[in-house]
Amino acid sequence: MVAEKGTEPLTLQELLELKIDASNFMDNVAVAKAIKLQIGEFKPEIGIICGSGLTPIGEQLEKAIIVPYSQIPGFPRAEVPGHTAALAFGELEGKKIMCMLGRFHPYEYNMDLTLCSMPVRIMHLLGVQTLIVSNAAGAINRNFEFGDLMLIKDQIFLPGLAGYSPIVKLKDPHFGNCFVSMHSAYDKSLRTLAKKVAKDIDLKLHEGIYVMSGGPQYESPAEVMLYKTVGADALGMSTCHEVTVARQCGIRVVGFSLITNIGNLDADNAAEVTHDEVLDVAKFAANHATKFVRQLVKELDDYTVPPLLDKKTKERMPMYVHEF
């Protein structure tokens, strides 16, 4: 729980010294406030989360303001190679973007999905209405090749099915309804737009189901077979917890996977995958992923989600919320 301090707004330094509990609503507000102190009047409308090796997507922002995670209370450091520990705020095709240049994988943080999805709640508090989420993934579908992109049609959230939900600890009603519908989690009209954009720029874009395992170990061939049997097309270790929270906040979502390796289905075949290979493929394919995102952003229509904090609530809130 954040400390209160008379009627004076807390300074950035004071906010940075707070011990943040990601499941406490006012602590989330304090995190958003600390960011706001660093971005001034900038109000993002579109959020982007860059997957492993996909930070070039965020590096194309114009007039960028970079906020390192070390300057955000409660944010861990995002230490997986291929991720940069910073938020980028800037413009792309005239739209205002907030981009996570490094994400928090649950396997890095003791499967604390509430913490790992906090940036999505912060996006919402700062005004984000639409989220573009990306990841590096292994192919299960045999029609996929290295470097292909797969538009995510739906997800299988294995940790969530096992009770590791990012919203299970959120008791404050300000977070929104805990019985979040995951029907149409990946917005149909945005998927239609993404397919049109891909066609326009002559980009091969598959569509399929993403499955998230807990990681960090890669899957055994028998596990890849299990996921194939349940209908998954690509596998990874992220995204689903972020999308669940986005839906709880009412943010609409479009997502894609960059296929960095082909999941091995044969236990007698020693085909191994390493994170270095994942990054190598991401490096050569980041170019077309970047082009795709730019065009998608350009063609996104306006969208409005009611803010979490209504006027009345703001009036009752302590000083660190006051100017929201």
Ligand SMILES: O=P(O)(O)O[C@@H]1C[C@H](O)[C@@H](CO)O1
């Ligand atoms: O952040 P993403 O989901 O792109 O990262 C993938 C999944 C693992 O963290 C890692 C495995 O190589 O890359």
